[in-house]
Amino acid sequence: MLKLLLPVVLLMKFKSDWKSIQTGVGMLSGLVGLMCFHDMYLYNLGFELGLDFVSYIMVYLSTWVMFLVIISSQRVKGENNFFDMFLVVNLFLLLSLLFTFSSLNYLMFYISFEMSLIPTLILILGWGYQPERIQAGVYMLFYTLTMSLPLLGSLLYIYYYSGSLTMMMSGMILDGGYMSVIWYFSSVMAFLVKLPMYMFHLWLPKAHVEAPVAGSMVLAGVLLKLGGYGLIRLLFMFQKVSLNFSWLWVSVSLLGGVLVSLLCLRQVDLKSLIAYSSVVHMSMVICGLMIFSWWGMMGAIVVMVGHGLCSSGLFCLANMMYERIGSRSLLISKGLLNLLPSMGLWWFLLSVGNMAAPPTLNLFGEISLFVSLLSWSTLSMIGLMFLSFFSAAYTLYMYSLSQHGIFFNGLYSCSSGKVREYLVLFFHWFPLNILILNLNLVASVN
Structure with a gap:
């Protein structure tokens, strides 16, 4: 070491x-x-x-x-x-x-x-x-x-x-x-x-x-x-x-995850929205670890890695927007697709990761967690159903509100992105989508 x-x-x-x-x-x-x-x-x-x-x-x-x-x-x-x-x-x-x-x-x-x-x-x-x-x-x-x-x-x-x-x-x-x-x-x-x-x-x-x-x-x-x-x-x-006490942690986490997802849907501060979405992802990790199943542990580790890359990339994007516009508010920083068209692609790719859509690492992790929770109790299907739906809803809300609409008139011009910034975003996205091709490494944890 x-x-x-x-x-x-x-x-x-x-x-x-x-x-x-x-x-x-x-x-x-x-x-x-x-x-x-x-x-x-x-x-x-x-x-x-x-x-x-x-x-x-x-x-x-x-x-x-x-x-x-x-x-x-x-x-x-x-x-x-x-x-x-x-x-x-x-x-x-x-x-x-x-x-x-x-x-x-x-x-x-x-x-x-x-x-x-x-x-x-x-x-x-x-x-x-x-x-x-x-x-x-x-x-x-x-x-x-x-x-x-x-x-x-x-x-x-x-x-x-x-x-x-x-x-x-x-x-x-x-x-x-x-x-x-x-x-x-x-x-x-x-x-x-x-x-x-x-x-x-x-x-x-x-x-x-x-x-x-x-x-x-x-x-x-x-x-x-x-x-x-x-x-x-x-x-x-x-x-x-x-x-x-497994019932306690799973019920608090699933219910809390749904409530925090609803809270995400009314955030106007971009960083606050991404931070609350972290709480939602981690609530599923708690469920996976607390029920003592191999699938749960494997899913928890994969979601932790996937969330680490995806959430870090989203914070990086939020900061790039903040450096140009001077505000994190979704009410001011709208219509970024007009100002930063190339950055719009990275917003889309990392938003896809945040809602656990294919081919990201988060998808495999969440499937593993779903399997482990449903084998523990079929009643958890209700919480998981709401959790999946709302996580897609607040991610779409974040993407559509920040990228579409009329941009802030007070902004005269700004840089559409430096090579360094695109490199950082690529280094977040690449392992997030490529690691799913070699999951036997993570599966061998168990």
Whole structure:
């Protein structure tokens, strides 16, 4: 694992050279891509770090998204807006993500999980656009920290109970009355807030709306996946207890997903709409993970990867629009097809991904989740039916309202897109549609 961690640390040395860091992170993501040729359960072991299939997929997603973040944040360099500090914060965030996804020890996982909060907060507070970013940062900090403290207590109790905090060596917790229920809830809630689950999701739209493009892309692309990854790692210990509460998580998530979809249909802020759509996608991931089926786990991982690429690309597009028009409001930024005709194609392609239409990765993931949920309970068909319909409805609403109509008269002219911007959008779209050709890699997780 040192061959991935040391380059990130060394790149911090070149903080004043934007192109070197951009190239370095790109080469690092290429290196991670070449590591997929293995047939072992765990590999790259050392220093209580190691990768298995799930970790590898998440590490690859982290390095890829961070590479795209640095390309799309060129405006920070152009305006000389403390860009050297900006690069250091992003690299530190990447380092904490690599530690989180490759930790084999629960305590180390917890520390690096919390460590990723600090650079995200600095990104929102330092490079955000509006004065409300302070409130958004505080929301995110307190939602996450409040639910994370019980997790620390739970991990220490696991060490006392089983004598080890190494993953897969800690014993399974038996269903031993109300104490095991409290223990289970204190362990799980930190990850459900990070995902976020409906009712604990209020920090997410605020953080997304106030964050710069880098913050939004990393939040949507990788940081939400920390919750799903944590559940995959921790839930196997609480199988007996968790099966008693599957009905709770599935019903709250499906109902919450439908309500948030309806909320999406009345958003006028574009970033807010994309942020709420993330809550809808993640609600299905929670359902897939909580019912303990192979199809559910496989679907959850595929949806997490697909959503990471698709949502990050949509935030990137929203930022390109914001840089030209100066507003994120769908009431002002209409008729973009007249101003940015080439960009209209990318809006369409990424909107197709967001509504899980073929041939995107999201389609396979959602089919897997549908199969797992229907095999668990046929009653869930009602929630899934509404969820699918409304996710297509709000995506069409976003696309048609932003692309069609009469454009803002106050806008005299604007650039129809740079090669760099189209390259970033292509790098989001290409893996999202090509990975569906080789799904045996993801299916072999199970």
